[in-house]
Amino acid sequence: MKLFRIPTFRPPTLILFTILILASLQACNGSKAFVKRGAKMEKAGFSDQAADLYYTAVVKKPTNPDALAGLKRTGQIVLGKHIATFDESVAYNLRESALEAWHDAEAWDEKLEGVGVDLAFPEAKRVTYDMVKNAHLDESYREANILLEKEMFDEALKEFDAILLLNPNYQDAPERRNVAFCEPRFRIGVHAQERERFREAHAAFDELVSTDSDYKDAAQRLSDILEAGQYTVALVDFKNGSSQLNLEIKIQSMVEQALMNSKDPFLKVVDRESLALILQEQTLGMNGLTSGGDVEIGNMLGAKALLKATITTCDHRQTGMTSSYQTGYEQFKVERVNEKGKKYFETKYRQVQYREFTQEASVDMTCTFKFISTTTGEVISSNTISSHASDNIRYITYGGNQAKFYLARQFGNGPDLTGRKKRDRLLSSRQAIRSAEALTVDAGLDLASQIQSSIEQELLTLVP
Known part of the structure; x- marks a missing residue:
């Protein structure tokens, strides 16, 4: 009978060395390590990168006081940058840039609130934000309707989608958006139906009806196409x-x-x-x-x-x-x-x-x-x-x-x-x-x- 020997005994020094290596590897990726990296970035003036590192440290250990303090400190600076960009854009009448900066500020504030860090959000500026948003909506709505009247449906659809993203109930934008989406598909469907291109017509009317089954006579046309092409x-x-x-x-x-x-x-x-x-x-x-x-x-x-x-x-x-x-x-x-x-x-x-x-x-x-x-x-x-x-x-x-x-x-x-x-x-x-x-x-x-x-x-x- 053949025997194969594999000793399981390990010298104490080797075991201790292994434990130290594992501990150091864990420490390199632990909450404290990210706090140290964040502190270095903060000291060097890179507040954005510092805030991200502090955020990771908090995620790894939500009770780490140094991580929470660092994130609150640098997080407020990052929020201030977003607000500064908003103020500058408002001053130069760059409405889209101002709205984007404000939304970035809100998203950052919500992100940090999700890990227990409350920032001082400048709510007093929300009045200015609402004014900028309403002015932007009015201008975008006029442009979208002009595009729709010119039957530039794809361009109008993009404008109406952007409007509804800011305000889902803005005037009659939902209905106008529906026309921008449905009308070109209706026309494609009718044109294909008249030429007995059943599959092209079916694809157009099927997409239309799935969005608005009551648009003109699209539903009846879809039924007619299925019957004619069956x-x-x-x-x-x-x-x-x-x-x-x-x-x-x-x-x-x-x-x-x-x-x-x-x-x-x-x-x-x-x-x-x-x-x-x-x-x-x-x-x-x-x-x-x-x-x-x-x-x-x-x-x-x-x-x-x-x-x-x-x-x-x-x-x-x-x-x-x-x-x-x-x-x-x-x-x-x-x-x-x-x-x-x-x-x-x-x-x-x-x-x-x-x-x-x-x-x-x-x-x-x-x-x-x-x-x-x-x-x-x-x-x-x-x-x-x-x-x-x-x-x-x-x-x-x-x-x-x-x-x-x-x-x-x-x-x-x-x-x-x-x-x-x-x-x-x-x-x-x-x-x-x-x-x-x-x-x-x-x-x-x-x-x-x-x-x-x-x-x-x-x-x-x-x-x-």
Whole structure:
């Protein structure tokens, strides 16, 4: 039996040195360290940087008195700078600059209040701020309306947004802003609708209606576009060429669900119940139709296209469970006595055996589908697609003390002391392979997704 020795005893001087290093590293990033840096910046006249450092110190330790005092001191200076910029901008009639400076001052005051530092905010100047703001709003409102009258909608929208940011209820700015947003989209939608560019029209009216459903007749136009551009698809005649019983029924259901979940607003699917009922009423079956059967079915269902598919193969493969004995290591300790007569424990590792299990399984499926126009009876598109679903398991078992158990190093001899996560994962891994039925479902869902993508791509051309 091979033993590997790793002593756990550490000389006192080494332990003390390690503790000192860790303490110094923590001190470098502690509240006191940031206070010291802030004090240096404050002494050098960099009050903004000093305030940021004091702020960090307070965040790290909210009860640090030096940090709180430093932040209050330098924070007041920073606030004073913002107010000075405000006063200067007011003197030069720079309204936007004045408002920006005031808002910066308010934001800074709120930030420090959030960590328990109250500054002396010059509330007496708020009257001046209100006067500047109202004058700025009046001027901006006039400019926004001029832009709107000139039908410069994007520019007007920006102006109205800026106004509403300062005062959400300023005169009729909300209504005027709504016109600036909705009118260009309404015009784009009408123009596209007249030219039967359904998708462009839908995008414009959909964005408009989501903002204001009562704007002119946008909602009705959106409904009209969806109706005019609607492309109905019926799933018929799914066949099974594989050895899996009733697989065509499962795949047809998956494809139907995938198409129903499509994000394409113009795609509509005739569900199987409606399809079966109509065909039954017309005494037509899924087979034995006339040569013009596709057109007949389309006329009956109001469908513009039929989707037919054949599952050609569905192969399931699964290996047997393989197991093998592997070499690992188990930790144990041996009591020793050092030169000074003190006892300590030496860590060693003995080789042990554990079992590793592996298994693999997969399903491969192929499908051929046709997308057929019911107007002409022609095949719009035809394709053969394939899907693959697989699973594998790998786990280990060990009959000894799992907490003391280690895997072997990948290279060289001895235990892999850094591989505990891998060990724990293998010990707790799933031990049962997924069933053929579950993998078939995965492969089928992948096929359905591919068919959905193909149909959606065709619809981009069929419904412009």
